[in-house]
Amino acid sequence: MRRGLSAPGVERRRVPGGGALLLDLGAGDRLEIADPEGAQPALLASFDAAGASAPGLFGAPGPRARLDAAPAGGDRLRAACLRRGIDLTRADAAAVFGAESPPGATASFTATEAGVALIVAPGGAMAPDAQTPPTELRVVVTRAAAGPSFRRRPTEPLADAMLDIRIDPGRAIAYEVPKGGWIQILDVQGRECSDFQAFSRRALDRGRPREIDPTATRSMTGGLYPAPGLGAKFFSQDLEPLVEVVRDTCGRHDMFGLACTARYYAAMGYPGHVNCSDNLNLQAAPWSIPEREGWPAVNFFYNTALDEALQIGLDEPWSRPGDYVLLRAMTDLVCFSTACPSDIDATNGFDPTEIQVRVHGPQERFSRATAWRKTPDAEPEMTKETGFHPRTSALTESFAAYNGFWLPSVFPGEGAVGEYWACRERAALIDLSALRKVEVIGPDAENLLQLCLTRDVRRLSVGQVSYSALCFEHGGMIDDGTLARLGPDNFRWICGADDSALHLRETAGAHGLDAWVKTSTDQLCNVALQGPLSRDILKAVLWTPPDRPAADSLGWFRFTVGRIAGWEGPAVVVSRTGYTGELGYELFCHPRDAEAVWDALREAGAPHGLAAMGLEALDMLRIEAGLVAAGAEFCSRTDPFEAGIGFAVSLKTPDDFIGRAALEARKAHPQRRLIGLRLGGGRIPGRGDGVFTGRAQVGEITSATRSPSLGGVIALARVDVAAAGPFEVGRLDGFMERAPAETAPFPFYDPEKTRVRA
Numbered sequence: 001m002r003r004g005l006s007a008p009g010v011e012r013r014r015v016p017g018g019g020a021l022l023l024d025l026g027a028g029d030r031l032e033i034a035d036p037e038g039a040q041p042a043l044l045a046s047f048d049a050a051g052a053s054a055p056g057l058f059g060a061p062g063p064r065a066r067l068d069a070a071p072a073g074g075d076r077l078r079a080a081c082l083r084r085g086i087d088l089t090r091a092d093a094a095a096v097f098g099a100e101s102p103p104g105a106t107a108s109f110t111a112t113e114a115g116v117a118l119i120v121a122p123g124g125a126m127a128p129d130a131q132t133p134p135t136e137l138r139v140v141v142t143r144a145a146a147g148p149s150f151r152r153r154p155t156e157p158l159a160d161a162m163l164d165i166r167i168d169p170g171r172a173i174a175y176e177v178p179k180g181g182w183i184q185i186l187d188v189q190g191r192e193c194s195d196f197q198a199f200s201r202r203a204l205d206r207g208r209p210r211e212i213d214p215t216a217t218r219s220m221t222g223g224l225y226p227a228p229g230l231g232a233k234f235f236s237q238d239l240e241p242l243v244e245v246v247r248d249t250c251g252r253h254d255m256f257g258l259a260c261t262a263r264y265y266a267a268m269g270y271p272g273h274v275n276c277s278d279n280l281n282l283q284a285a286p287w288s289i290p291e292r293e294g295w296p297a298v299n300f301f302y303n304t305a306l307d308e309a310l311q312i313g314l315d316e317p318w319s320r321p322g323d324y325v326l327l328r329a330m331t332d333l334v335c336f337s338t339a340c341p342s343d344i345d346a347t348n349g350f351d352p353t354e355i356q357v358r359v360h361g362p363q364e365r366f367s368r369a370t371a372w373r374k375t376p377d378a379e380p381e382m383t384k385e386t387g388f389h390p391r392t393s394a395l396t397e398s399f400a401a402y403n404g405f406w407l408p409s410v411f412p413g414e415g416a417v418g419e420y421w422a423c424r425e426r427a428a429l430i431d432l433s434a435l436r437k438v439e440v441i442g443p444d445a446e447n448l449l450q451l452c453l454t455r456d457v458r459r460l461s462v463g464q465v466s467y468s469a470l471c472f473e474h475g476g477m478i479d480d481g482t483l484a485r486l487g488p489d490n491f492r493w494i495c496g497a498d499d500s501a502l503h504l505r506e507t508a509g510a511h512g513l514d515a516w517v518k519t520s521t522d523q524l525c526n527v528a529l530q531g532p533l534s535r536d537i538l539k540a541v542l543w544t545p546p547d548r549p550a551a552d553s554l555g556w557f558r559f560t561v562g563r564i565a566g567w568e569g570p571a572v573v574v575s576r577t578g579y580t581g582e583l584g585y586e587l588f589c590h591p592r593d594a595e596a597v598w599d600a601l602r603e604a605g606a607p608h609g610l611a612a613m614g615l616e617a618l619d620m621l622r623i624e625a626g627l628v629a630a631g632a633e634f635c636s637r638t639d640p641f642e643a644g645i646g647f648a649v650s651l652k653t654p655d656d657f658i659g660r661a662a663l664e665a666r667k668a669h670p671q672r673r674l675i676g677l678r679l680g681g682g683r684i685p686g687r688g689d690g691v692f693t694g695r696a697q698v699g700e701i702t703s704a705t706r707s708p709s710l711g712g713v714i715a716l717a718r719v720d721v722a723a724a725g726p727f728e729v730g731r732l733d734g735f736m737e738r739a740p741a742e743t744a745p746f747p748f749y750d751p752e753k754t755r756v757r758a
Helices: 075-083 201-205 214-221 262-267 276-287 415-425 445-452 499-510 534-541 591-608 615-624 660-668
Strands: 010-015 020-025 030-035 042-048 064-066 092-097 105-110 115-120 137-142 163-167 171-177 182-187 194-200 233-235 241-248 298-300 303-306 312-315 323-329 333-339 355-360 369-372 399-402 405-408 428-431 436-441 465-471 477-487 490-495 516-519 525-530 559-564 571-575 584-589 672-679 690-693 696-707 712-720 727-731 737-744
Touching (some): 030 042, 030 092, 092 105, 182 194, 194 201, 194 241, 415 428, 415 615, 436 445, 436 499, 490 499, 525 534, 534 584, 534 591, 571 591, 584 591, 712 737
Antiparallel strands (some): 010 137, 030 105, 064 092, 163 355, 182 323, 194 298, 241 323, 303 312, 428 525, 672 712
């Protein structure tokens, strides 16, 4: 079985911390609940087919607890319960795990009859200086009726549906959608393609069929196919936007070609094979749409790509059971959808299955989102809005999906360059809530971190913060981040990737360490206040108790705990850290307090010229400051020395840590180094563009930008240690165009770090 694909009849689900999951079960179905992070209570309620409480559905799984103590779980859960006749206020549940459950604890149950299970991960809001976040539960359902012919049921509707139709493989349907209506195209079993086409109803009524045009769409969006965000619309030949992509849980589709045709199957030796183009002709006939030998269409879940020679290739779809695309009609539409019949190649994984189409009314509201997974076999999680989103979205519509969250790219009031200068000369405020926060607690917390991090954790005092790296045994980097010591056995690791928490948790288990590793990202929003005037702004709003440092006495790489606008205001943790090379701070608060924190900082910052800042300006600032980024300066094949952060590796400590032996060897025999370049010609090279000495490529660009303060293009590059220059940066194939480059010490800006230490 390929990793990431479940066996027939096996379903993997997750219950977010503080949330709930409803499952329909048949007699004999097996339910396994796991607490991967530990110390997360779990409740299990059961109901019969009529919706009545049925405590005996799983036997007697444990002590009972009232469900009214658990969170409601949102409108979608309540609607699902209502459809099944379930009254949560009259039900109780079994306590499966408690506050002391070890990491990785599991419990299994088997349904004695058909019914419904409700799994709850209770938990409330966590204070910023606390370390008890509610965390997710993992659920695996093994269906008793599983077999080669087993078919999953469609997932729960996103809302009440105006239309809910199953399309069997080799079929097509036509349907109308009013302006503002929502179209969900759902791959029920996974790896099944669906051709989609939409016509403007107004244009059809005038006798001028105008449908989604791939060439017009690519030209208008600048991409191969639209995705949630700014470039989200499909356009007609008249350049009228017809539909907008709102959600996409798959991320791999096709706009290169046509819906499958009779000619294709005949050429492959299968004359007369049912095909989508003929099916679409049949459905289009009542609308007086002329027949076509091949229909241009959006081929959802169809996996084609262009290789380096610009040849089109085909492979099995990426879509998994339950993946879907959610569209919104920009005008009144006549739509067509198919379930592709191809069973002669990898188009549908050689096993065509059904597609479910649901249409929801214009009155519904759905957030924009794409899907991401923490591990290959994990359930998808949707892009989230941060606690600051109501404030940032009032200032800009330009957002980027970054690490599972929507973060502002640029604010039109200042523009990226204006935001940059605000940070360099005054102060700027940026939402960085996508950073991962990981609580590491317990008697062996220090031992665990000493084993995993490249810095000497034992030298860290309570109230201090340290920058470090996390490495694999071979020396390649997992992540970088900052570690704050909240107490003798209490730490908070703030980093960029979910892999950090997974690695820490796996290491604790493998070494039998008494430590919990709990993710608190959803409980802690963070905003960075950066710039030479940031201290003056923070002093105006931050209240700290007598035993904590005040804003004007907080040292570099130190943190304090306080409140905003007085001792009754929102609680915050404030660290004197940042990612800009300027004096600055990061403030951590609960999402429910994010708007109040943002408003207080904006009000206090107004007299100082405080500006909101996005990711584009932040990238300029961090490159100038020589600060590294994952996927650019480092990856799992890059060690900290090659990434330019060798200072974060403590080889003088007597303690061993994961990757130490490899790093000692790599330091003694370096192969590559990170350098700074100043480029001529004015063009900004792309990441991965080659760095050349004569005809030989000796490295590649990792990051580049046009520096407003230095008045030219600068870049970070990884090059062979023996390469001495002179260097050139190659664009296109490296030989069609070259730009001269001279080495420059980095950080390019304030190399002595006098500003950040001010």
